[in-house]
Amino acid sequence: MSHARIRSMLPLLCLVTLSCLGGVRPRAAKDPAALRYNLTYVREPTPALDVEVVLVRGTPRTFRFTRPGGVDSVSAFREDGERLDVPVRDGLVQLPRDIRFLRYRYALEPRRRGHGSDLFAGSAEDDAWHLTGRTYLIRPNLAPPDLRVELVVEGIDALLPWQPDDKGLYHLRAEDLVDSGFHAFGGRRCQVVLQDAVLDVAVLGHFTHLDDARVCHWLKRTADEVLTVRRAFPYPRVTVRVISVPGRDGPGLFGMVLWSSPPSISLLVGQDATEASFERDWVALHEMLHLAHPAILPRVPWLSEGLATYLTEMAQVRSGRQSAQRAWGELVDGFARGRDASQARTMKEVVADSDFSPGTYWTGALFALHLDVEIRRVTGNRRHLEDVLEWLAARGSTSTFGAFGVAVDEVAGQPLFDALLARHLERPAFVEQEGLLQALGVTTGADGIQLVPARDSALREALESGGCNPRAGSCVSDASAIHRHP
Ligand SMILES: [Zn+2]
Numbered sequence: 005m006s007h008a009r010i011r012s013m014l015p016l017l018c019l020v021t022l023s024c025l026g027g028v029r030p031r032a033a034k035d036p037a038a039l040r041y042n043l044t045y046v047r048e049p050t051p052a053l054d055v056e057v058v059l060v061r062g063t064p065r066t067f068r069f070t071r072p073g074g075v076d077s078v079s080a081f082r083e084d085g086e087r088l089d090v091p092v093r094d095g096l097v098q099l100p101r102d103i104r105f106l107r108y109r110y111a112l113e114p115r116r117r118g119h120g121s122d123l124f125a126g127s128a129e130d131d132a133w134h135l136t137g138r139t140y141l142i143r144p145n146l147a148p149p150d151l152r153v154e155l156v157v158e159g160i161d162a163l164l165p166w167q168p169d170d171k172g173l174y175h176l177r178a179e180d181l182v183d184s185g186f187h188a189f190g191g192r193r194c195q196v197v198l199q200d201a202v203l204d205v206a207v208l209g210h211f212t213h214l215d216d217a218r219v220c221h222w223l224k225r226t227a228d229e230v231l232t233v234r235r236a237f238p239y240p241r242v243t244v245r246v247i248s249v250p251g252r253d254g255p256g257l258f259g260m261v262l263w264s265s266p267p268s269i270s271l272l273v274g275q276d277a278t279e280a281s282f283e284r285d286w287v288a289l290h291e292m293l294h295l296a297h298p299a300i301l302p303r304v305p306w307l308s309e310g311l312a313t314y315l316t317e318m319a320q321v322r323s324g325r326q327s328a329q330r331a332w333g334e335l336v337d338g339f340a341r342g343r344d345a346s347q348a349r350t351m352k353e354v355v356a357d358s359d360f361s362p363g364t365y366w367t368g369a370l371f372a373l374h375l376d377v378e379i380r381r382v383t384g385n386r387r388h389l390e391d392v393l394e395w396l397a398a399r400g401s402t403s404t405f406g407a408f409g410v411a412v413d414e415v416a417g418q419p420l421f422d423a424l425l426a427r428h429l430e431r432p433a434f435v436e437q438e439g440l441l442q443a444l445g446v447t448t449g450a451d452g453i454q455l456v457p458a459r460d461s462a463l464r465e466a467l468e469s470g471g472c473n474p475r476a477g478s479c480v481s482d483a484s485a486i487h488r489h490p
Contacts, residue, residue, distance in 0.1 A: 133190055350433060
């Protein structure tokens with residue numbers, strides 16, 4: 005389902021304050037209670053974003069570009085209108101005293117022409133742009149938790165991670181700008197409506213075989229698959245940007261979640277992709293499944309990637325999109341790729357080597373599978389990995405590695421996490437694979453993957469079916485799972 009998103013007219017005030025980059029306004033009679041960001045899209049002489057930040061009394065004087073390189077200097081204006089050019093050094097901007105507001109221009113065009121498509125710094129076609137907030141949006145270097153931010157975008161329709169009020173004003177906190185997620189300017193909009201949530205989607209660029217309704221339909225089906233893992237969609241509103249990549253026909257070429265608040269997703273899709281090719285796409289599902297686990301801080305990529313990678317295969321079985329045999333085949337192939345990359349190193353060495361290597365993803369996925377199996381085994385198949393995700397979700401959208409382990413033990417009803425972790429982390433990567441798959445009845449022969457009766461094959465069938473989720477058509481309830489597999 006799809007409909008155009010209609011943006012309310014912005015208040016006249018914004019039009020006035022944003023009308024001219026060089027001018028200086030008279031000082032407001034009273035300081036605003038929040039930092040005010042005025043963003044203006046300009047087309048001439050070349051596409052750019054003009055950013056104006058009106059300071060509040062007491063605002064820290066050190067600002068930062070989280071991802072520096074796009075802006076060399078900012079203009080800072082004193083109370084009396086005097087203008088000072090302040091250089092950006094190592095991403096930092098040190099403002100002199102008595103600065104009333106600052107302005108700078110982030111040029112979009114050089115990035116498109118000079119460096120090709122850049123998901124982070126600015127890319128897309130015609131008047132549609134995709135970039136990360138951290139590239140172009142200056143922020144207070146330290147974000148006091150009580151510092152409010154108001155932000156408005158003028159001159160183009162924007163899809164930012166946050167939801168504006170009905171006047172188009174975003175009400176944020178300074179810490180929301182620490183990771184300000186993916187941003188889209190221009191393009192078209194469609195919306196995916198779920199029972200408890202909506203996905204606001206920006207489609208950037210054009211597709212040969214797809215209209216926007218088909219793109220949104222694909223994302224709707226993908227979001228429904230998340231409900232084979234979680235009881236409800238993890239966030240009430242999430243934004244997704246879909247960017248067409250010319251000359252390619254693959255569906256999900258690349259995807260990424262950024263941990264803005266709420267998280268924001270962007271997906272690169274081949275311009276020549278067909279609706280049929282979405283049938284085998286896993287990239288969008290993988291990204292949405294990252295929403296099913298909390299943001300682990302500090303980051304532990306092997307755990308978050310392992311969870312998403314394992315669940316990506318299982319969710320497609322539970323929704324009926326792929327057979328169990330195929331899912332196990334994908335896992336076994338992935339484990340083999342990870343093992344090739346890992347050689348004889350321990351899992352600890354493998355995951356320390358690179359955050360985003362096949363070794364990290366697949367050793368994490370093997371651990372996630374093992375965790376799911378062990379929780380089911382010790383609880384007589386009454387509890388499972390999804391219960392851990394629900395337990396954590398009830399306690400917030402961020403968590404820690406330690407809290408993840410606590411949640412596992414809580415759900416299992418006994419200490420389990422540390423011992424299982426030690427079996428993987430301190431020993432050669434993938435050393436647990438053979439015994440685990442054998443117990444589950446997953447064998448690889450000349451005819452490919454066979455699923456056969458084995459000690460824990462009932463647990464295998466249960467995890468293929470998922471936990472109890474009445475809204476996911478193919479799932480079985482806890483009770484029936486126990487009944488079927490005593
Ligand atoms: Zn991932």
